[in-house]
Structure formats: C-alpha cells, structure tokens
Amino acid sequence: MEPFLWLLFSAGGVVSALLVPALLFLFGLALPLGWVTPDYTHLSAVLGHPATRVVLLGLCVLALFHWAHRFRYALYDGLQLKHLDRVINLLCYGGALAGSAAAGLLLLT
Amino acid sequence: MADRITLRVTRYRPESDTEPTAQEYDIPLRKEWVVLDGLNHIKDHLDGTLSYRWSCRMGVCGSCGMIVNGEPKLTCATFLKEYAPGPIRIEPLSNFPIVRDLVVDIGDFMRKLPRVKPWLIRSEQERPAKEEHLQLPAEREEYEQFSMCINCMLCYSACPVYALDQDFLGPAAIALAQRYNLDSRDQGSAERMDVLSSADGIWACTFVGECSAVCPKDVDPAGAIQRYKFTAAMDALKTLLLPRGAR
Numbered sequence A: 001m002e003p004f005l006w007l008l009f010s011a012g013g014v015v016s017a018l019l020v021p022a023l024l025f026l027f028g029l030a031l032p033l034g035w036v037t038p039d040y041t042h043l044s045a046v047l048g049h050p051a052t053r054v055v056l057l058g059l060c061v062l063a064l065f066h067w068a069h070r071f072r073y074a075l076y077d078g079l080q081l082k083h084l085d086r087v088i089n090l091l092c093y094g095g096a097l098a099g100s101a102a103a104g105l106l107l108l109t
Numbered sequence B: 001m002a003d004r005i006t007l008r009v010t011r012y013r014p015e016s017d018t019e020p021t022a023q024e025y026d027i028p029l030r031k032e033w034v035v036l037d038g039l040n041h042i043k044d045h046l047d048g049t050l051s052y053r054w055s056c057r058m059g060v061c062g063s064c065g066m067i068v069n070g071e072p073k074l075t076c077a078t079f080l081k082e083y084a085p086g087p088i089r090i091e092p093l094s095n096f097p098i099v100r101d102l103v104v105d106i107g108d109f110m111r112k113l114p115r116v117k118p119w120l121i122r123s124e125q126e127r128p129a130k131e132e133h134l135q136l137p138a139e140r141e142e143y144e145q146f147s148m149c150i151n152c153m154l155c156y157s158a159c160p161v162y163a164l165d166q167d168f169l170g171p172a173a174i175a176l177a178q179r180y181n182l183d184s185r186d187q188g189s190a191e192r193m194d195v196l197s198s199a200d201g202i203w204a205c206t207f208v209g210e211c212s213a214v215c216p217k218d219v220d221p222a223g224a225i226q227r228y229k230f231t232a233a234m235d236a237l238k239t240l241l242l243p244r245g246a247r
C-alpha cells in the first residue's frame, strides 16, 4: 500500500507546487487587484469547460492525498503517536477521500 | 585570536559511571588544529584515559565522527578556530550506545549492512568471466557519488527517523545498496529489493534530509532513498497493472 500512497503524495507535491502558486497569484492577487482585466465571458467559459473541471479535481484530489501522507507522518513522528496508527490513517486518508468526494460533487455536478 | 580554548568532552567509564558526564580541558588554540588535534593533545599531555576513535586524520577512514557543538562532524575535518572563543562541546555520536567516553557501538549498522548485499552480484547461471567487465565513464558516474561513503555514521546520528525507530535500515545502508544497484556490472537489484522496499527500509524515511546535510562526502543518502522510492513504487505499479509475463 505504501508505494501507492507515496506515489499520490509525490504527485500531489509536484502538481500543487506547480499549480497552486499560479492559481493563487491569478485569482488571489492579479484579478482582485485589477492587474489583469480578463474577458469575463471567456473566463467563465474556460472555467465551465469539463476539461478544466477534471484538471481542478485532479489537483484537489492529489493535493489532499499529499496532505494526508504528510500529516500522517507529522502525527506519527512529530507528535509520536505511532501507536494510534489506525485512527491516524483513518483520519488522514479518510479525510482525503471525503475531501475528494466533496471536490468531485462541487466540480462535476 | 585567543591562544587557548576549552573543550567540554563527554566522559563515560562504564566500570564507575552510571551515566555520561562532561569534563573540561583547556588546550592551545592553533589555527591549523582540527578538533581531533585538540583531543590528541589532551590524550598526550593532559589525560591519557580519554578514549575516542580515529585513524587516518584525512577524512578517509570514517572513524572520528563525533557531535561537535550539537552537530555530527568528522573531527579530523573540523577546525577548532571555527568555534572560537569556545567552549566547544564534544560528545559521542547520538543514536548509538556509548561504549566508553567518545566511542560508540555501531554494531547495529554492521548487522544491517550485509542485508542489502553491498557487493557486485552476477547471475548464477553465468559462466565465470574470462575478462573484466568493462564500464563506460558515464556508467561509472551513475553510482560514483554513492561509492564515496566512508561509513562514518554521521548520517545515522543526524537522522530523526533512526532516533525514533532503530529498526530503520538507515541512510548509508540504503545509499550503499544503490551504489551497487546502479552499477552497470551488477545484476542483483531484484535480490536487494525485498529488504530495501520493506516498511523498515525506504518507506520509513520521511525525507527530512538531515543525512545529506551532515554527510562529509556529499553522498546524498536522502537523494538515494528518494530515487529508490520512485523505482520501488514503479515496480509496485507494474506488479499491480501488468500480467506476469510482461513485467
């Protein structure tokens, strides 16, 4: 199981590092502060496109699994709670699964 | 520069001490002296009972590793003057049992090392070679970095995962396995995989990276582990997705 969780973790790290800063910059700074003025009808068409939604869902899912893996080890080693591994695994990966489902609902329906 | 400096050295004599204590020695501070020269000065002139390991004085034998002011260091490659005006704390390598004073027992590593089969493995069916196995410079470069390890144990001393879980195979043993896995003359990577990709192998590593930060030989064990995680994960994916014959 560990190899697959690690693959999700590292894929999540890579896509988050690449996409999240760009998205934050665009939608958190550049747009609200008026540095760029997009054509809003075009923008909403792009955001509404199924491909965009699938990409965003992929980003959410991978980022969540990245978090789950990191947080699991932060609890294991950082707080030395390794004996609670079952609860921790359930919390972390269960949380990532639940978050992925929520993201799927929001983005695909 | 002041001409003297104080070393606070850990002492532990198992026959009389219940736990390690610190003893201070005042020694000359010379700009060309490394910490090991300071210890040798103590041993020769101040206190012949101090025990510590060293041999080559030139960063080759890997036996003089100690904790200097809280950091794992080769004492033959660490200058006293960098720590002036002192005092300098000299402690035995952490994460290993102390035998005496600054001498630690690295038996745990010595037992783990052969488990990763750190030697060239050739297929059993192969007939004995009539000539040497040639290797291109580019092929040698693949593993050269990992072959620089001098087994100094600074990486084990720095590793927070090893500190918590002594079953962890550890940085140098995994880097040394990769030294052979990546050697074009070797055919043993499949034999090493079980030990390497077990829960106590690469998967115990959380990529803190302290091993690579302290390594005096730029071996980059953390990089070796990350690289092997990718190899092992791809192998697991293949096992899952491909039918037996196609693997």
Ligand code: SF4
Binding pocket: B148, B149, B150, B151, B152, B153, B154, B155, B156, B171, B172, B175, B211, B214, B215, B216, B217, B218, B219, B220, B221
């Ligand atoms: S990997 Fe570096 S720090 Fe670790 S034992 Fe080898 S030389 Fe020392």
Ligand code: FES
Binding pocket: B054, B055, B056, B057, B058, B059, B060, B061, B062, B063, B064, B065, B074, B075, B076, B077
């Ligand atoms: S004495 Fe040999 S490495 Fe320091």
